[in-house]
Every structure is written in C-alpha cells, then in structure tokens.
Amino acid sequence: MSAATLTHQDHEDEAAYDLVPDGLDPVPTRPRLLLVGTALAGAGIAVFFAALLGMYLAARHAVITGPQVGDVAPIWFADSSPIPLTPANLALATMLLSCVTMAWAVHAVAHNDRAGAYFALAMTLLFGGAVINATVFIYKAIELPVAGGSTAVAPLFYTLTGAHLALIACAMVFVTVMTLRTLGGEYAGRDREGIVAASLIWYLTTALLVVIWYAVYVTK
Amino acid sequence: MITTGSKWFYGVAAAALVAALVYGGATNPSEVGMSTLTGVLTLGYKGGVGDHVGYSILVAIFGASLFLGSVAGVTRDAGAEEGAAALELETVPEVVAPARGSYWPVIGAFGVASAAIGLATDQLLVMLGLAIVAVATFEWAISAWSDRATGDAEVNRAIRRRVMLPLEVPVIGALGIAVFVLAVSRMLLALPKAGVYALFGLVPLAVLIIGFVLSSRPKISRSVIAALCVIGALAVLAGGIASVIVGPREIEHHDTEHEGAPALVIEELR
Numbered sequence: 034m035s036a037a038t039l040t041h042q043d044h045e046d047e048a049a050y051d052l053v054p055d056g057l058d059p060v061p062t063r064p065r066l067l068l069v070g071t072a073l074a075g076a077g078i079a080v081f082f083a084a085l086l087g088m089y090l091a092a093r094h095a096v097i098t099g100p101q102v103g104d105v106a107p108i109w110f111a112d113s114s115p116i117p118l119t120p121a122n123l124a125l126a127t128m129l130l131s132c133v134t135m136a137w138a139v140h141a142v143a144h145n146d147r148a149g150a151y152f153a154l155a156m157t158l159l160f161g162g163a164v165i166n167a168t169v170f171i172y173k174a175i176e177l178p179v180a181g182g183s184t185a186v187a188p189l190f191y192t193l194t195g196a197h198l199a200l201i202a203c204a205m206v207f208v209t210v211m212t213l214r215t216l217g218g219e220y221a222g223r224d225r226e227g228i229v230a231a232s233l234i235w236y237l238t239t240a241l242l243v244v245i246w247y248a249v250y251v252t253k
Numbered sequence: 254m255i256t257t258g259s260k261w262f263y264g265v266a267a268a269a270l271v272a273a274l275v276y277g278g279a280t281n282p283s284e285v286g287m288s289t290l291t292g293v294l295t296l297g298y299k300g301g302v303g304d305h306v307g308y309s310i311l312v313a314i315f316g317a318s319l320f321l322g323s324v325a326g327v328t329r330d331a332g333a334e335e336g337a338a339a340l341e342l343e344t345v346p347e348v349v350a351p352a353r354g355s356y357w358p359v360i361g362a363f364g365v366a367s368a369a370i371g372l373a374t375d376q377l378l379v380m381l382g383l384a385i386v387a388v389a390t391f392e393w394a395i396s397a398w399s400d401r402a403t404g405d406a407e408v409n410r411a412i413r414r415r416v417m418l419p420l421e422v423p424v425i426g427a428l429g430i431a432v433f434v435l436a437v438s439r440m441l442l443a444l445p446k447a448g449v450y451a452l453f454g455l456v457p458l459a460v461l462i463i464g465f466v467l468s469s470r471p472k473i474s475r476s477v478i479a480a481l482c483v484i485g486a487l488a489v490l491a492g493g494i495a496s497v498i499v500g501p502r503e504i505e506h507h508d509t510e511h512e513g514a515p516a517l518v519i520e521e522l523r
Contacts (some may be wrong), residue, residue, distance in 0.1 A: 060346070060403070063346050064336045064345075069331050072320070075317075076318075080310060082313070084309065087305045087306035087307070087310060090305040090309070210390060214394065219398065
C-alpha cells in the first residue's frame with residue numbers, strides 16, 4: 034500500500050506497533066558519568082586486591098622463612114597436592130584472549146558493526162566462563178581443605194582466588210548488561226560509553242589475574 | 254594540556270610511589286644495601302621488601318591514581334563544556350533522576366546473599382540465588398532503559414509495561430500456581446482427615462462468598478482487592494511453611510501386593 038492511499042486509521046494502527054512513539058526523543062544523558070564511575074570503582078577494586086595479595090604474601094613469607102621442621106624446609110602448600118601450572122597458564126592465556134575480543138567489541142560498536150559486536154561480546158563471555166572453569170579445575174586438583182590446615186594457606190588462597198572469581202562473574206554480568214543495551218540500540222557509533230566502561234573492568238580483571246597468576250600459581 | 258583533576262591524581266600517585274619505596278625499605282629487617290633499593294623497585298623480585306601488606310597497598314594506590322589521572326585527562330575532567338561539545342549541544346544535559354525507585358537492586362542483593370549462604374550450606378540455595386540475580390539484572394536493565402526511553406515519565410512507564418507484562422504475567426502466574434499447589438498439598442498431607450475435609454469445603458466456600466460480595470458491589474477500590482489477594486497469598490504460604498515444619502500425618506498404608514483381591518471376593522460370594 035502506498036503512502037498516498039493510507040487512511041487515518043492505518044496511521045493509527047501503525048503507530049500502535051511502535052514501541053517508542055515518534056516525536057518523543059530520549060532524554061540526552063550526561064556523558065562520561067558511567068565511565069568515570071567505573072574508573073573510580075576499578076581503582077577501589079585494585080586497592081582491595083592489593084591488600085588481599087599483601088596479606089597472602091606476608092603469611093607465605095612468614096611460613097617459608099620460618100624454622101625448619103627437621104631437615105625439611107617449610108612448605109607453603111603443605112596440606113595439598115602441588116598446584117598444576119597448566120590450567121593456571123590456560124586461564125591466563127584465555128583471559129588475555131578475551132581482552133582481544135573485548136577490544137574487538139568496542140571497535141565494532143564504534144564502527145556500527147552490530148553483528149561483529151554481538152559476536153565479540155559473546156566470545157568474551159565464553160572466555161570468562163572458561164577461566165572460571167579452569168580455576169574450579171585447580172580447586173579440585175589441589176584438594177586443599179578449607180579448614181583444619183597447618184598454615185593459613187587455605188583461607189587466604191580461597192579468599193584471594195575466590196574474590197577474583199567473583200570479580201570475573203561481576204564483569205560478565207556487566208558485559209551482559211551492556212550487550213543487552215547494545216542490542217536495544219542504546220550504544221552505537223560515537224556513544225559507546227557503556228561498552229568502554231565494561232571493557233575497563235574487563236581489562237582490570239585481566240591485570241589482576243596476571244598478578245595472582247604470578248604471586249600464587251607460579252611462585253606457589 | 255594536563256587537566257586539574259589529572260594533576261591532582263598524578264600528585265597522589267607520586268606521593269604513593271615515594272611512600273611505597275620508603276615504607277618497603279624501612280620495614281625491611283635485613284641490612285640496608287643495594288638489595289633494599291632493588292627490592293622495593295622490582296616489587297620484591299630482586300631483593301626483599303619489608304611489610305608486604307602496606308607496601309602492596311601503597312603500590313596499588315600509586316597504580317590506581319596513575320590510572321585515574323589518565324582517565325581524568327582523557328575525559329577532560331568530565332567537565333560540563335567538554336560534555337556539551339561531545340554531544341554537540343549548547344549546554345550539558347542535567348542528570349535525570351529516576352522517576353520511581355526500583356526494588357530490583359534490593360532483590361538482587363537478596364539473590365547474592367542467598368548464593369553466598371548456599372555455598373556453605375545447600376547447592377539448591379546457590380541455584381536459587383543465581384536465578385534471582387539473573388532475573389533482577391534483566392529487570393533492572395529493562396527498567397533503566399525504559400526510564401530514559403523518552404522525556405515523558407508516563408510514556409516510559411507504558412513502554413516498560415508493553416515490553417515486560419507479556420513476559421511477567423505468565424511467568425509470575427505460573428510461579429504463583431506452582432507455589433499455591435505445593436503449599437496446599439503440604440497442608441493436605443499435614444492436616445488430620447477431618448481438617449482436610451474442612452479445608453476442601455470451607456476454603457472454596459470462603460472464596461465463593463468473598464467473590465459474591467465483591468461482585469455485588471457497584472464500585473470497589475483496587476487497593477482492597479490487592480489487600481485481599483496479599484492476605485490470601487500470605488495465608489496459603491504461611492500454611493504451607495507451617496505444614497512443612499509439622500510434617501505429614503501418619504497415613505495408613507494399603508497392601509498393594511494383593512491386587513487380585515476383588516476376584517477372590519467374587520469367588521467367595523459365589
């Protein structure tokens with residue numbers, strides 16, 4: 034039907050199917066609120082993890098420089114099997130890969146490549162899930178009891194790595210929400226603040242994993 | 254040009270770095286030497302540091318401040334003029350307050366708490382917590398979007414209803430039916446036989462009478478209907494929970510091994 038033959042009723046029927054009525058533009062939001070807020074939250078998260086890591090390293094240092102038991106040097110992970118490095122390396126490599134897909138998502142949104150953006154965000158979430166899986170594999174492999182150990186290794190190890198798991202989960206929720214908002218058409222082209230904010234937290238999560246990987250899994 | 258905010262954060266970063274170097278070296282119990290300096294400069298890789306906790310926090314403050322200084326520089330301190338220029342507007346838009354308060358963050362917090370408690374107690378609670386968090390996140394995101402869909406709060410509310418009611422009504426309805434059936438079944442198992450007859454007889458009668466009274470009135474407030482529904486739901490829920498706590502009554506078990514018994518009875522009659 035051509036526009037010329039459309040009746041008034043037809044126009045009303047078409048308008049009834051519009052989710053957002055024509056002529057009512059969205060209220061412009063103040064820019065960079067989310068980005069600056071996320072940056073401040075990220076700084077707080079970094080200092081929180083630094084404090085946790087400091088406590089972990091201080092307790093570890095006190096144990097390994099402590100008195101020898103017989104002729105045997107004290108071991109930090111005395112109550113568990115040795116930490117397998119392969120899943121830890123895989124977790125780190127996966128997280129680094131996810132940074133590439135996250136950067137791809139930001140680039141795709143900036144260039145209005147919606148299909149590319151959805152694919153990249155889905156890949157990022159998939160990689161995040163894989164890192165959680167690898168960490169759980171490490172938990173199962175080392176068989177470290179939470180309570181009743183001879184040192185404070187268990188509560189400190191689980192608190193530090195568990196807090197990082199929680200951070201990955203929160204970052205995944207953040208990315209999911211931003212994906213939904215991108216699906217809704219809220220972010221595209223120049224206005225990609227939400228995606229950039231989510232990527233900021235994602236890069237921070239990766240940077241923290243690099244530190245935990247070296248301080249916990251490599252040095253053991 | 255470095256902005257004012259950037260300068261402040263860079264200053265904090267410099268102070269934190271100096272404090273970390275001094276603190277890490279000063280709390281080191283070994284003799285002061287080149288390894289003391291290399292230790293604090295290489296994060297303890299070449300030589301040691303003293304108090305790990307304080308040193309780590311100060312180094313993190315250095316890194317975080319450096320990062321925040323960079324963000325402040327990139328966003329030009331998130332200033333009003335720069336914001337307006339970014340949106341190609343005359344003035345920067347005001348921060349729009351939400352039209353109505355949202356309960357989803359509170360519900361999400363309950364979900365997180367439920368998942369955390371479940372990690373130490375029951376896996377089912379973890380699943381329930383995660384499901385609550387997922388639902389709250391989705392609903393919260395939809396509300397955040399619809400609140401800013403247009404400049405008219407009433408239109409925004411209508412948009413939200415149009416998107417979510419086709420999803421919320423069947424899901425909440427199905428959940429309500431499931432909870433109702435479960436609660437009533439627990440009550441029927443817990444009550445004595447006479448109580449079951451009374452429950453079956455009196456509750457439908459009460460529903461019928463209340464329905465008759467309500468329908469006979471020419472006009473009735475929505476809040477009265479809502480209050481009656483809430484009271485009814487709470488009564489069913491409380492009855493179900495109490496019945497679970499009390500446990501089922503002693504039920505007489507029938508012998509199921511003699512399924513051919515009626516045939517025997519017929520033979521006896523002959």
